[in-house]
Amino acid sequence: RGKKKELMQYAARNQLSGTVVMLCGDTFFNSRLALEAQEGLARPLMTAKDLAVEEVGYITNNAWNYDMFKGSRDGIVYINYGAEIIAGTNLVADNAAYMFLAGSGVMGIHFAPARTRTHANQEAQTMYRWSAEDEFTGVRLMMESNRLFFNQKPGSIIRLTSST
Numbered sequence: 001r002g003k004k005k006e007l008m009q010y011a012a013r014n015q016l017s018g019t020v021v022m023l024c025g026d027t028f029f030n031s032r033l034a035l036e037a038q039e040g041l042a043r044p045l046m047t048a049k050d051l052a053v054e055e056v057g058y059i060t061n062n063a064w065n066y067d068m069f070k071g072s073r074d075g076i077v078y079i080n081y082g083a084e085i086i087a088g089t090n091l092v093a094d095n096a097a098y099m100f101l102a103g104s105g106v107m108g109i110h111f112a113p114a115r116t117r118t119h120a121n122q123e124a125q126t127m128y129r130w131s132a133e134d135e136f137t138g139v140r141l142m143m144e145s146n147r148l149f150f151n152q153k154p155g156s157i158i159r160l161t162s163s164t
Contacts, residue, residue: 003099003158004074010155011101018103021077025094028160029067029080036071036078077102099158106153112146 004020011017024032067080076099081092092098100106111124119128130142151157 003160004076007099007101007156007158010153014105014153014155016101016103016105016153016156018101018106019077020075020099021079021102022097022099022160023079023081023092024097025092026080026082027095028092028097029078032071032078033067033069036069093161095161097160099160100151101153101156106151106156108150108152110148110150112148114144114146 007020022032068078070077078097082094111126113119113122113124114128116128124146126145128144132140132142134140
């Protein structure tokens with residue numbers, strides 16, 4: 001709760017708003033889920049889901065499903081993100097989590113030029129489109145967009161471990 005308060009103070013100073021999200025490793029997520037399941041037993045539920053008896057929800061990103069729930073007391077959205085980024089290296093360590101603010105003004109986007117000789121060393125566009133006509137195979141349409149998402153407010157990310 002102290003770390004959430006720290007994040008919200010940072011957000012207020014930088015005029016940011018949004019939902020507090022926590023990307024968790026497996027152990028961190030499971031320990032928080034166990035605590036949340038116990039929270040609902042001793043008092044009326046503050047969220048629609050009773051985690052003591054119901055399955056945890058999930059969100060889908062492309063073909064991947066990630067377990068998630070919203071904390072009834074702190075309002076933080078917890079997401080179990082055990083994905084590997086480089087052969088066996090997890091983005092989020094097993095007993096750690098990253099708390100951040102998901103909202104406007106936090107993330108930005110830049111674009112890279114198309115991967116063609118024509119567009120080399122040119123200012124990037126958001127989208128490139130080409131078409132090619134062939135007498136035998138018909139019309140072929142191609143599109144390309146090279147995006148790089150980046151965090152404009154690095155102070156809005158707080159790393160936590162199970163002992164924090």
